[in-house]
Amino acid sequence: MQLVVARIGRAHGIKGEVTVEVRTDEPELRLGPGAVLATDPAGVGPLTIETGRVHSGRLLLRFAGVRDRTGAEALRNTLLIAEVDPQEVPEDPDEFYDHQLMDLDVVTEDGTEIGRITEISHLPSQDLFIVERPDGSEVMIPFVEEIVTEIDLEEQRAVIDPPPGLIDDRAEIASARDTEAAAAGAAGETAPEDQA
Structure with a gap:
């Protein structure tokens, strides 16, 4: 089974690195050096990861055969797809594919x-x-x-367990007028139109 594990962003520097938007909880497994990934569009790949590193909180990858900024920029918005065994499950029981x-x-x-x-x-x-x-x-x-x-x-x-308003329009929202009327009622006041 094929899973999208990342989307290639813009080129980084002049040596062929790209930023990637990670779409997997296991980037070290799916996006490590030597991983061969299918692509969408298919004509761009398959791509083999040569190196990977984190820079300023973003994952940077370099692919085999991509040596300059022009080649890296040509990969922008390409989806990276890993082949995964359908029976495989994440190690953490609270994570799901x-x-x-x-x-x-x-x-x-x-x-x-x-x-x-x-x-x-x-x-x-x-x-x-x-x-x-x-x-x-x-x-x-x-x-x-x-x-x-x-x-x-x-x-x-x-x-x-949805909060009110998430799946329907039963949100409990009081209008300013309702709030004012409730406050006036609590204080024993009457609205001007009720006065004789």
Whole structure:
């Protein structure tokens, strides 16, 4: 099975290095020297990682055969794809590969069906589940432990405890007028239109 593990960013320096946006929890395993990766678009690869290093918090890679800035810049926005055994699972029991999470049913803790995961979006701050609801609409659910309370691969479901307003429009928002009316009522005041 093929998994996207990174996207190539801009060239770094003049010797063929590129920045990469890492899309795997195991960069040391997937993006180490000697790794041969397929690419999207396919015509660019396969690419063999020659060297890798971290610079200012970003991973820099150099590929075999890419020796200058022009060659590195030509790789920009290319997706790097690793071949992974479908039975392989991450070492950490709280981590999952995207393919394990795709098509899971999403339900609330009381069993209410929300939909199924159709896509996983990897953002810099967190990952998001894109969930297709039974009516065809989509909802985005942050993949954080406060909201996603359980991933049950045997039952093929993700259990969530969503805050108000995340999956529906039941957010509890009081308008300024309601707040003022409540304060006036608590103080024993009457609104001007109620006065005789």
